[in-house]
Structure formats: structure tokens, C-alpha cells
Amino acid sequence: MTHTIDIPAGEARSVTLSEGEVVRVVNSEGHQVVDTWAFCGADLAEHLSMEHSRSATYRILFKPEDVLVSTRFRPMLTILDDTSPGIHDTLHAACSTESNVFYGAPPDNPNCQDNLKDVLAGFGRQCETIPCPWNLFEHAVVRDDGSLVDEPSVAEPGDYVELRAEMDLVLICSACPSSVGDISHGTPRGAAIVVI
């Protein structure tokens, strides 16, 4: 029996997973970026790490069968399936009040960093530094000259990434509310987490 957690536009939700559980992060309405974090259940200092996962896979865009790792190079998530075109940025920081100021966007816009802090506060936790999120469905392209360009997400409605937890962990997904760069192709929309 599946269990669906809807993520309203611009907000974040979490799910606690045991080792071996499988979850889908669903782009319910299409073209929506979903900032995704995973924290080791017992220790927030150990979390899904983009830099460690890029080193572990020797890739900047992860694909099915890749095993993403923690800050301690321990397996955290295996990608089982991906129905989207497979472009999930691993380079950009989460949007934040500070990034909105940096890019000239309204500083009081909702943002993924505050969304993450709010979810962690719900567990009575806080993290000292914000890990780089895995920006599911974010279409950031690295050009041959090393420059980076943002394109609107090409994910279609219903596209999903299916993941297996390789340890007990908390998965947190934020339906990115950013208005910078049109990364979600228009008005930000919701998403969903489905435990299968």
C-alpha cells in the first residue's frame, strides 16, 4: 500500500525511511524543481552530500543504479528509476533570504533554506550549516567553457525519481518557491513524496 505526502507549492515536507524502504519524489504538475536533502536518522552531521556523491559516482548528474553517499561516504540512496529526462542539478545552493538579496529578488520570498530549517525545527533539531541540496528536476547546464546556465525544468507532469534508502534516514523535499531564473518555468507548483 502506498502512502502519499503532498508538498504544497513553495513548501517542504519530510518522510522518515527505514533502510530498504522505497520512495518516489513526484513532479506532480511538471516543470517544478524540488530541493531534496537526506539526513542520517541518528546524526544530522551526517547527511546526503553532493560533493561526496559526485566523487563516488564520478558524475555531476546522477542516473539510475547510482548510489549516493553521505558526508562519510556511506551509501544513503540508490536511484532505482527516473522517468524524467534525468537532469537534476547537483551544483546550486538552496535558495535563501540571502540569495534573494544577492540576485535582487524580494528578500521576504519563501525559500528552500527556511523550509528546511522549519522542517528540522519540527523534529526539535537544527543544523549549523545548510547542505547543498540535490536539486531534483533542476535543469542547470554546464557549458563546455565551464560556465553554468539555468534552463526551465523539462520534467513532465507525473515524472518521478525512485529511491531506495540504504540506511535509516529522514528525506526532506522542498517544492522550490524561487522566482530567480525561471527554473520552475513559471509559477512554482507543488510536488509529492510517495512511499511505495
Ligand SMILES: [Zn+2]
Ligand atoms: Zn529553492
